[in-house]
Amino acid sequence: MSLRFSLMGPVRAWRDDDEIDLGPRQQRAVLAALLLNNGIRLSNDQLVGMVWDAPTPSAVMALRTYMYKIRKALPELDLRSRDGGYTVRAELVDDCRGEPLEGLQGIYFEAQRVRLAERRLQSREEWLERELDILELQKHVASYPLRERPRALLMHALFREGRQAEALDHFHQARALLTEELGLEPGPDLREAHARILRGELHLPRRPEQLPPDVADFTGRAHEIARALEVLPGTVGITGMHGSGKTALAVRIGHLVRHRFPDGQIFVQGHDVAHELLRAVGVENPAGDKAALWREKARGKRFLVVVDDLQDVSSLKNLHVPGSALVVTSVRRWNELPGVTWLKIAGLAPAEAGEFFGEVAGAAKIAGEQEVVARVLARVSHLPNPIRVLGGKLSARPSWTATMLLTQMERETVLGDAVPSDCRAVLAPMIKADAQLTEAERHLLDCFARRGDEVINVCEAAEMTGAEIGTLELLLESLADVHLLEPLELGHYRIPAFVQLFYGLRTLAPTS
Known part of the structure; x- marks a missing residue:
């Protein structure tokens, strides 16, 4: 469930897609003061000073009443008094509805209104700098004729389109306006753009866009x-x-x-x-x-x-x-x-792992086999990468069921190294992890797998391996650091099912 707020216009809040009634103006003012200081603790005195220009003794009581009502309307904010103050952590969005903090009055909100309006203007100009859309820049310049940065951007955009004469003409128009309205010469942005166009040196800064594509079927987290x-x-x-x-x-x-x-x-x-x-x-x-x-x-x-x-x-x-x-x-x-x-992060929650498996394999394919699917997913500790491989395998075999997939996985467990390539794809994360271990660490995990217990302590590990407890503690902690063991209370560790599966295969592999 998502909770988000906007201060750009009236103070508003939504829970998912449903707008929330935030109450009367002063109550919204209290919430706005908290949101304007997102993540910062505000004392009662600070809040009163922000919401009331000339507070009376009853303001503190009114503040408590508004806080009670805000808590009822927005329980997700966990808005409780701590150390004599309140802190809000929330997602703010700009829904571009109009004047910031619309309807709120007072010295504090007037100052914040100016700040938010400037921030919105800067955000708009940052977008214009990224896009360099000539038409949008022309509209912006017409609305804010004395702002020099968007004028310089418009010169960039015109020059990029091969319209050098228009870019230079725009500089002269801007210079005439600034001289007439403010008695000032153009600032450094405009002068530099003009000089670089004349020299033929105007190049746009490189803007990296290296983020890989999002995963369409991303689940959980x-x-x-x-x-x-x-x-x-x-x-x-x-x-x-x-x-x-x-x-x-x-x-x-x-x-x-x-x-x-x-x-x-x-x-x-x-x-x-x-x-x-x-x-x-x-x-x-x-x-x-x-x-x-x-x-x-x-x-x-x-x-x-x-x-x-x-x-x-x-x-x-x-x-x-x-x-x-x-x-x-x-x-x-x-x-x-x-x-x-x-x-x-570790494996997905079981329900999320099942949902993800259904996305990859096809929900209809696994309908009615939820218990079997749960066993399949538990064997790989609900990890997303092995789940994707297993789901793809099941999807690629139209006549297979989840029960058949589980049967093959159980057979592979006793085949040692003689496993199909798709099984190796499932085990790829463990193969990569194993390659980065020392021989002593591998030996310890092999011993765990042979024993078959889910939880083991340092003394039992010493009995299995014959190693000194001090040496074992270092090995166990090293394995916990790379998540091949899960530390419990001091000296006790759990081996994840996927790790147990992999090292179980190793211990059953034929030796030369």
Whole structure:
């Protein structure tokens, strides 16, 4: 269920597609004050000062009454008094209905109205800079004739269309207007555009659009997405085992927020992150301090950067730029990175995994076999990537049922290495994870698989392997760091079903 608000026009709220009655003007003013300070704690005194220009002693009681009514209308906001104040975290949208904060009066709201109107104007001009649509720019310039930035953009757009004479003529028109109305010469934006057109040097800055396509059948992860939307433009880290869908989640988040980052989206895979960022903005052979050069190029801009499958934490050092956002995916959680909000993902919720499997395999195909489907999905720990392979396999075999698929999976469990290629596709995340382990880590997981228990403790691991407890604790924690074991209470670990399946196959493989 989605809750969103708008301050651009009357104060409004929607729950999904249904608009919510927000009550009388003063009650809406209280809510507006909270929303204008999204994520910031406001004391009772601060709220009273914002809503009432000349508050009387009864204002505090009125504030409490309005808070009670807002809580009843919007329970999702969790609007309870904490430390003598209130905090709201909400999604704000611009529905472009008219004057911001329409109907609200007072010194505070008048100042905020001016600020919001300017922000809307800047957002519009950022869109115009991205699109460089001549007709839209001409309309905007006609509405705001003294704003120089859109005039410079119009000159860019005309020049790009081969209309150099019109672009230069537009500069002279702007100069005459500014001189007549304000007694001023054109500012640096207009003068630079004019000079570069005369020199034939006007080139548009590169705007990277590297975000991969969104996954059409993306399923679940609502909580993680909501948390990421709260944090951005801060730094979000997504961690989980191979096959858990970290990249798909990062891309979905990126598409949901791309409108917030008008200067572009950059998608990086590799060790030299700064080098790839600079290449994305047109620096082909960066040298020297690449991090410093990236900060210089990105200063004052808003980029969305997705670093996928981070391998070297040092490659992100000193790359943060205020206003830009960073989404990092990694099997390992890099706790040494400052200012990161980490989201840990594993398998989908069982209901979501079933829904996703039905999307891929065909809902009609698995109708009436829900218990069997649940067993199939549990064997791969409800991980999205193996589910996609299994669903595709079932879809490609018109005469097969989910029961037949489960039967084959059970047969493959006792075949050791002699498994079909499509089974290897299901196991691909585990094959990749296994390749990154030490021999000691593999041996420990083999021992777990032979024992067959879901939960095991350090003492039992020592009994199985004959290793020292101190050594085992390091190995167990290392495996937990890459999500091949799930840490429970101190010294106890659970082995996920998919990991158990893979290492069970290994232990049954024929030896030479």
